Amino acid sequence: MRAHKILVLHGPNLNQLGIRQPEIYGHETLDDINSRLFEKAAVNGWDITCLQSNHEGDLIDAIHAARTDGTGLIVINPAAYTHTSVAILDALNAYEGGVIEVHLSNIHKRESFRHHSYVSRRADGVIAGLGSRGYLLALDTLS
Numbered sequence: 001m002r003a004h005k006i007l008v009l010h011g012p013n014l015n016q017l018g019i020r021q022p023e024i025y026g027h028e029t030l031d032d033i034n035s036r037l038f039e040k041a042a043v044n045g046w047d048i049t050c051l052q053s054n055h056e057g058d059l060i061d062a063i064h065a066a067r068t069d070g071t072g073l074i075v076i077n078p079a080a081y082t083h084t085s086v087a088i089l090d091a092l093n094a095y096e097g098g099v100i101e102v103h104l105s106n107i108h109k110r111e112s113f114r115h116h117s118y119v120s121r122r123a124d125g126v127i128a129g130l131g132s133r134g135y136l137l138a139l140d141t142l143s
Ligand SMILES: O=C(O)[C@]1(O)C=C(c2cccc(Sc3ccccc3)c2)[C@@H](O)[C@H](O)C1
Pocket: 012, 013, 014, 015, 016, 017, 018, 019, 020, 021, 025, 077, 078, 079, 080, 081, 082, 102, 103, 104, 105, 106, 107, 114
């Protein structure tokens, strides 16, 4: 059976996780989260790439590459770009595989400007408020 190829994208400031606002985003660092994703992928024989960038174009370039490199699932936490980026939405609309949007916090219980997501117009599913488990649950959609 063809192994699943997964791209996990972490948006801006997520490299600061675990340092500030643990009451909102948890105590785990991004490396902690990625380690759990790599472990789950190894157990299941999946090919997984995790990328964090503070630059919108880096995330868009990764989505473009996923269109032609056999990536079957994109798991994306766009962070602040969730609420602002038509460019990321446009890139995802050109990608034909699965898209799961993940947020560590429940954006709908927070400031009103966080209630709208451009990415949700493309996402096949949205997981919010479950902390790092949201990323693992996104991978469970492959099982
Ligand atoms: O809940 C999320 O995962 C979210 O996508 C993540 C966000 C996020 C991501 C990283 C950092 C911060 S703010 C921050 C900055 C430095 C240290 C800790 C938190 C917000 C928000 O911008 C989004 O509105 C919500």
